[in-house]
Amino acid sequence: MRAGIAELASPHPLIGLLPSIFADDSFAVRWTEGFDQVLAPVIGTVDCLGAYVDPLLAPEDFTRWLAGWFGVLLDENWSMAAQRAVIAEAVALYRMRGTMAGLRRHLELVVDGEVRIEESGGVSWSVRPRPEPPTDVEHWVRVIVTPAPRSPTSKAAVEAVIRAAKPVGVLHSVEVIEP
Structure with missing residues (x-):
């Protein structure tokens, strides 16, 4: 994933690990510098491993790969933050997926602004697995978003969050109010 960086010096040159007699040999110095160039990005990555696995510190290109570890689907319309x-x-x-609290928290993370959620309050249950959705109870969620001024919040980004966080059988509508 990480590419080599030109002119990156190794923090632990190999010539320093050899007996001192090799420090005077120009061939040995050049030969170990070749290994140093190859190993420098690896050593740098291992030294900073904690930053790579922290989503708040990881490089942007590594963040998408890190999302795959958790099975998180990211929308390109969302800001990097x-x-x-x-x-x-x-x-x-x-843990909160499929609940109004989970939907609210997910939207708060993605949307820079005010989020209001209205719901039908309809509830249904069944003793059979995978029953047909009931026709006598209406399940719906209405999300009203007021983004902060100059916020890049789009209706498509809000729709993506709602589809990911709400139960499948619940209808939803979205309203984005321009500030």
Whole structure:
């Protein structure tokens, strides 16, 4: 994933690990410098491993790969700060998935502004697994978003969050009010 960086010096040159007689040999110095160039990005990555697995610190290109570890689907319409926040709270979001609290928290992470959620309050249950959805109870969620001024919040980004966080049988509508 990480590419080599030109002119990156190794923090632990190999020539320093050899007997001092090799320090005077120009061939040995050049030969170990070749290994140093190859190993420098690896050593740098291992030294900073904690930053790579922290979604709030990881490089942007590594963040999408890190999202795959948690099975998080990121929308390209979200800001990088929102993507990082969703990855950082992935476990808590999965725990609350399908609830209004989970939907609200997910939207708060992605949307920079005010989020209002209205719901039908309809509830149904069945003793059979995978029953047909009931026709006598209406399940719906209405999300009203007022983004902060100059916020890049789009209706498509809000729709993606709702589809990911709400139960499948619940209808939803979205209204984005321009500030």
